[in-house]
Amino acid sequence: MSEKLLEVKNLRTEFKRDKSWVTAVNNVSFDINEGEILGLVGESGCGKSVTSLSIMRLLARNSKISNGQVLLKGKNLLEKDNKEIRKIRGREVAMIFQEPMNSLNPCMRVEKQITEAILLHNNFSKEQAHQRAFDVLKSVGIPEPEMTLKSFPHQLSGGMCQRVMIAMAMSCEPELLIADEPTTALDVTIQAQILELMEEIRAKKNTGILMITHDLGVVAEMCNRVVVMYAGRIVEEAPVKELFADSKHPYTQGLIGSVPKLGSGVKSLPSIPGSVPDLSVMPKGCKFAPRCKYAMDICREQEPELHTIDKDGRRRCRCHLLDQNRKEA
Amino acid sequence: MGRYFGKRLLSTIPLLLVISFLVFMFIHMIPGDPARLIAGQDATKADVEVVREQLGLNKPLLVQYGEYMKGLFTGDLGMSIKNGKTVVETIAPRLKPTIMLTISSMIWAALIGIILGIISAVFHGRILDYIGMLIAISGISVPSFWLGLEMMQLFSVKLGMLPTSGLETWQSYILPSLTMGAGIMAVLGRFTRSSMLETMREDYVRTARAKGLKESLVVMRHAFKNSLIEIITVAGLQIGGLLSGSVMAETVFAIPGLGRLLVDSINFRDYKVVQALLLFFAAEYIFINLIVDILYGVINPKVRYD
Amino acid sequence: MAELKTNNNKEMFATGEELPKAQSKVKEFVKKFVKRKTAVISLIFIIFIILMAVIAPYVVPYAPDQPDYTNLLQGPSTAHIWGTDEFGQDVFSRLMVGGRLSLSCALIATIVGTALGVVLGLIAGFYGGFWDSLIMRCCDVLFAFPDILLAIAVVAIIGQGMVNVMIAVAVFTVPSFARIIRSATLSVKQAPYVEVARSLGCKNSRILFVHVFPGTIQSMIVNFTMRIGTAILAASSLSFLGFGANVTEPDWGAMLSQGRNYLNTAPHMVLFPGILIFLTVLAFNLLGDGLRDTLDPKMN
Numbered sequence: 001m002s003e004k005l006l007e008v009k010n011l012r013t014e015f016k017r018d019k020s021w022v023t024a025v026n027n028v029s030f031d032i033n034e035g036e037i038l039g040l041v042g043e044s045g046c047g048k049s050v051t052s053l054s055i056m057r058l059l060a061r062n063s064k065i066s067n068g069q070v071l072l073k074g075k076n077l078l079e080k081d082n083k084e085i086r087k088i089r090g091r092e093v094a095m096i097f098q099e100p101m102n103s104l105n106p107c108m109r110v111e112k113q114i115t116e117a118i119l120l121h122n123n124f125s126k127e128q129a130h131q132r133a134f135d136v137l138k139s140v141g142i143p144e145p146e147m148t149l150k151s152f153p154h155q156l157s158g159g160m161c162q163r164v165m166i167a168m169a170m171s172c173e174p175e176l177l178i179a180d181e182p183t184t185a186l187d188v189t190i191q192a193q194i195l196e197l198m199e200e201i202r203a204k205k206n207t208g209i210l211m212i213t214h215d216l217g218v219v220a221e222m223c224n225r226v227v228v229m230y231a232g233r234i235v236e237e238a239p240v241k242e243l244f245a246d247s248k249h250p251y252t253q254g255l256i257g258s259v260p261k262l263g264s265g266v267k268s269l270p271s272i273p274g275s276v277p278d279l280s281v282m283p284k285g286c287k288f289a290p291r292c293k294y295a296m297d298i299c300r301e302q303e304p305e306l307h308t309i310d311k312d313g314r315r316r317c318r319c320h321l322l323d324q325n326r327k328e329a
Numbered sequence: 330m331g332r333y334f335g336k337r338l339l340s341t342i343p344l345l346l347v348i349s350f351l352v353f354m355f356i357h358m359i360p361g362d363p364a365r366l367i368a369g370q371d372a373t374k375a376d377v378e379v380v381r382e383q384l385g386l387n388k389p390l391l392v393q394y395g396e397y398m399k400g401l402f403t404g405d406l407g408m409s410i411k412n413g414k415t416v417v418e419t420i421a422p423r424l425k426p427t428i429m430l431t432i433s434s435m436i437w438a439a440l441i442g443i444i445l446g447i448i449s450a451v452f453h454g455r456i457l458d459y460i461g462m463l464i465a466i467s468g469i470s471v472p473s474f475w476l477g478l479e480m481m482q483l484f485s486v487k488l489g490m491l492p493t494s495g496l497e498t499w500q501s502y503i504l505p506s507l508t509m510g511a512g513i514m515a516v517l518g519r520f521t522r523s524s525m526l527e528t529m530r531e532d533y534v535r536t537a538r539a540k541g542l543k544e545s546l547v548v549m550r551h552a553f554k555n556s557l558i559e560i561i562t563v564a565g566l567q568i569g570g571l572l573s574g575s576v577m578a579e580t581v582f583a584i585p586g587l588g589r590l591l592v593d594s595i596n597f598r599d600y601k602v603v604q605a606l607l608l609f610f611a612a613e614y615i616f617i618n619l620i621v622d623i624l625y626g627v628i629n630p631k632v633r634y635d
Numbered sequence: 636m637a638e639l640k641t642n643n644n645k646e647m648f649a650t651g652e653e654l655p656k657a658q659s660k661v662k663e664f665v666k667k668f669v670k671r672k673t674a675v676i677s678l679i680f681i682i683f684i685i686l687m688a689v690i691a692p693y694v695v696p697y698a699p700d701q702p703d704y705t706n707l708l709q710g711p712s713t714a715h716i717w718g719t720d721e722f723g724q725d726v727f728s729r730l731m732v733g734g735r736l737s738l739s740c741a742l743i744a745t746i747v748g749t750a751l752g753v754v755l756g757l758i759a760g761f762y763g764g765f766w767d768s769l770i771m772r773c774c775d776v777l778f779a780f781p782d783i784l785l786a787i788a789v790v791a792i793i794g795q796g797m798v799n800v801m802i803a804v805a806v807f808t809v810p811s812f813a814r815i816i817r818s819a820t821l822s823v824k825q826a827p828y829v830e831v832a833r834s835l836g837c838k839n840s841r842i843l844f845v846h847v848f849p850g851t852i853q854s855m856i857v858n859f860t861m862r863i864g865t866a867i868l869a870a871s872s873l874s875f876l877g878f879g880a881n882v883t884e885p886d887w888g889a890m891l892s893q894g895r896n897y898l899n900t901a902p903h904m905v906l907f908p909g910i911l912i913f914l915t916v917l918a919f920n921l922l923g924d925g926l927r928d929t930l931d932p933k934m935n
Contacts, residue, residue, distance in 0.1 A: 360793065
């Protein structure tokens with residue numbers, strides 16, 4: 001396979017709440033190859049978005065990255081100064097967000113918003129920047145680019161706004177695209193179009209994509225590999241087919257079990273009881289133990305490690321149950 | 330957009346009518362006999378009747394109102410009893426000083442207030458924020474006439490740098506406009522800060538950062554431009570208040586403007602002038618509100634292109 | 636997720652946890668408020684000023700109207716810490732006793748104005764329709780006379796003097812309060828618990844006073860505090876223009892107005908009343924800010 005585009009190693013992000021620091025992302029490691037789509041899955045509040053903002057160093061002022069490395073093609077982004085990181089943002093790593101309508105500046109025409117990034121990262125004239133903006137809009141399937149360029153965001157539909165956002169993100173041809181719940185706020189039919197578009201971009205430009213979502217349907221359709229997060233930790237990682245066919249962690253099983261399957265005839269969907277623990281009052285042992293139907297005594301006492309569980313090192317899982325079974329085997 | 334302006338324009342007409350009626354009634358709301366009040370305590374009965382005749386107070390109320398409204402449209406607001414000039418002649422020369430003062434104090438107050446607000450928002454929760462907001466809340470709390478007097482005492486009396494009264498030179502504008510603008514500066518500073526804090530939390534500001542823009546550009550081009558729509562609205566409302574807010578500064582610095590004319594006329598019971606001034610201030614305030622609303626439509630693309 | 640949350644709440648009710656929670660609301664407020672140092676200092680200052688106003692006649696070194704013709708327009712000294720005025724009266728004593736007049740004037744005016752404004756705002760927001768239009772249009776009319784102008788207009792109609800200044804300041808408090816309470820009422824009206832009360836068949840008046848009114852108290856307290864500051868400013872401005880207290884009375888604004896004539900020779904006569912007004916208004920505004928931040932952390 002191709003070389004590693006992004007490596008996140010032992011990332012730990014904390015933020016301040018009532019004068020004490022709570023850990024939102026704890027010891028998270030994963031990597032993305034060129035042209036690969038990695039899914040980052042979990043319930044809201046599990047640290048997915050914080051992870052992505054940590055990579056971009058876009059965290060709010062009350063947060064800090066206290067440990068770890070974020071290597072983009074070998075360069076540690078966490079060691080860059082503000083000026084250097086700004087050259088990388090938008091140029092090498094671009095980002096699209098959940099609410100396309102709110103993510104575009106309401107009092108600036110689309111053209112200005114797109115060319116702003118183009119002019120910033122390229123030595124282009126205004127005409128060249130305009131041409132590039134026109135081209136990227138066309139490439140994301142906008143029927144009348146010239147008219148859209150002249151529009152204000154509120155004149156466009158949600159789907160169109162997200163296309164504009166993607167065009168803006170792709171305008172400088174970044175190697176990595178971080179998509180934070182890019183389809184959550186959109187209608188189902190539009191969702192499919194946007195996903196298709198992202199898949200197309202990946203195929204054409206060989207862009208690596210970090211797809212953050214809570215929607216397993218999106219994961220199944222788009223991703224090559226999946227990382228499942230719970231309470232700021234990675235609980236499982238697997239290639240997408242293996243994850244759906246044979247998930248190891250009870251939490252992942254719960255997530256997959258709660259997705260309705262057509263024609264399965266099941267009347268009520270199983271759901272995971274309880275909710276994500278509050279970051280400042282974490283349970284002692286395994287963070288999932290209070291909601292886990294297989295929880296054993298050791299789960300409540302000691303946090304399990306994230307172990308590699310297959311031969312080629314493509315699967316990882318954090319569960320005592322699994323550790324025990326492996327020992328027995 | 331045209332409909333928006335049309336609607337806004339039409340809505341001010343009833344308001345203006347009600348206010349003109351209220352101001353007309355003003356002279357009749359004064360307890361006691363206005364004619365006697367104006368003629369003075371030791372006027373003879375005949376004198377009082379002359380005053381009554383002069384002011385038209387002997388006619389039925391509706392007729393009086395009709396004449397008053399007719400006068401409004403023909404520019405005939407009656408006579409000032411103080412100096413025998415017409416009300417229009419009394420007011421006209423007072424306009425310029427007040428308007429000049431309003432403009433000069435608005436300029437510095439808006440500039441400093443907005444800068445203060447932006448700095449406080451950008452350095453939210455840090456020492457600069459606290460200093461900025463302490464200045465702002467002091468500006469709201471300080472009695473403007475006292476501020477004026479103290480500045481006069483320091484710069485004019487003690488240091489002899491600036492004139493104490495009048496508006497002859499440009500230097501003479503400095504202290505009065507500082508006096509008038511302090512409150513506006515403070516209001517705008519506080520408003521700019523809270524508005525900026527809100528916009529800086531918006532998703533599109535994060536988008537701007539994700540593009541790799543410099544923080545100063547993120548703040549000014551993306552956050553501030555959006556806040557500016559609201560800030561202009563608030564600033565406009567403040568100008569409306571300024572014209573009449575000149576009362577204090579004009580009294581302290583003995584400036585022959587509208588505000589002082591109002592105070593003098595009340596003291597002199599020159600009710601026709603008071604009436605005209607009240608109407609003028611109210612109409613001006615409504616008019617400026619209208620302009621601000623229209624301006625809001627012009628600069629806000631959401632209104633402009635709907 | 637929503638379902639899970641309601642489950643949690645049910646559990647809490649079942650274990651009877653809601654009672655101590657309700658009690659601790661005041662405690663929690665005090666705990667949070669105490670953390671805001673500026674607000675606490677302001678509160679202490681306000682209490683001190685009010686206390687002084689109450690006991691001043693018995694504790695100040697000189698009677699406020701005791702002339703001393705050997706000590707006219709004296710600057711601050713050990714005998715007269717804030718100096719004397721043109722009659723040789725002690726400025727400090729006059730200011731402390733004068734707090735009675737200035738503060739009670741501002742306080743009464745604000746209470747009256749607030750009460751009227753709250754009632755009008757509640758009616759407008761709760762009943763809507765005709766009453767809303769009528770009350771809000773009246774407010775629009777009053778708003779057309781900006782700031783101090785409305786107070787001046789009222790004084791121009793009803794004449795000068797301290798009582799009339801109070802009425803003027805009260806009138807100019809009403810419209811802004813009516814507006815604030817109206818919008819607070821509108822948002823409370825849509826709250827689920829009011830909907831529930833209505834569906835249970837509560838009478839309008841009961842809903843208004845038992846359910847809606849308490850919901851508006853937060854914005855009321857904050858604005859009331861800040862409005863006292865504004866009222867002190869407005870009243871002293873009117874006094875300064877000569878519309879308020881008689882110049883022989885120890886009113887803060889009137890004393891400042893009187894001192895203006897001696898700016899060259901006795902600047903302390905302007906300095907001390909001004910500082911006192913400034914600090915008092917500042918304290919009320921800072922207290923209001925602190926209360927707002929404590930009651931509504933979103934605003935910070």
